[in-house]
Amino acid sequence: MLRSSDFKKFLQTISKDKLLITTYYYNASLDISVNQKKYLEQQKFFDFLRKIPDFKVVLCRMRKHKKDGKFIFDVKGDDVYLAVDLVSGAYENLYNIAIIVSGDEDFVPAIQKAQKLGKKVINAYFKSTSSNYLKHTCDKSFCVDNIINEIKE
Template sequence: MIAPARIRIFVDFWNFSLSLRREDDAFMLDWKPVAGVMVAEASQLLGAPVIYEAMHVYGSYDPAKPADGKFRNWFTTWLDKLPGVHTVMLERQKKRNHITCPQCHGEVKDCPHCHADLRGTEEKGIDTRMATDLVSLAWSNAYDVAIIVSSDRDFVPVADFLQSKGIKVIHAAFPPAGSQLSQRCWGNFNVINLMDKFRR
């Protein structure tokens, strides 16, 4: 008798959330059924029973924004406590470059009114951490099937590597975004078609 395939889900939080909001700007996500819905889709694709091992969710926050403090608290104390969910939260970093004028290409460093730094923040290290966990957990034989929830084509080499080692990679996709990743994965399913199953 063949043992059920062990599944781990790897979620880029902001890519996932913003992709859903692009489809419906009033969409409110209920995280409780997310893993179950995705595991059921993967099981259908595989045509075999599966075991849910864990869902890893990767996010970032801006420590300078009070609202992000509340988000970080929710992420690390509520989301992280759902069954099988593991979260990674990283600080967003100041952008290296300042705003440039589209005419003269000169840099504008400070607000002419309040003199605040005009550089925004950017996510740094999320993709790297997610890719590292995909590979390290595969190396330690912690799963047979990975579901990648992101439209980022940076995961194409990771998907190629894992599949060369016999691990199936399924893309939880938001078409037409991420088509390169979908093409390189063993299989894919359309998350947009599942939105009502985890609508709050």
């Protein structure tokens, strides 16, 4: 995971020579009752992101459920928010190129719709979570693992 101070550098690196209009970050707040320290660290990170110009933190829902006697937490709605923003942004002509940092192939229908509307979609993926279907659907794709390692050094 990148430190707050490295996040801006990451955005600049993946957007390269493109004019970065708006960045959307989809996540959910951790459960404060489970780990107050991690919750406060995450909120501090969200506050840092909100201070970056043209950066939108989109908070989704955290679902808590029990599995095998342990509580499991899942972020819910982040993929739907991203898909809606991608497609509505394409219809509203808010961008020419979208860079999606994800390996989730569930975004393919939204990406295809944006492409039909004349938009280019680039997939920045992590080796451990990449989908070949997603990579091949996008106009271009690249792995961010090396970029993150270079930034961390």
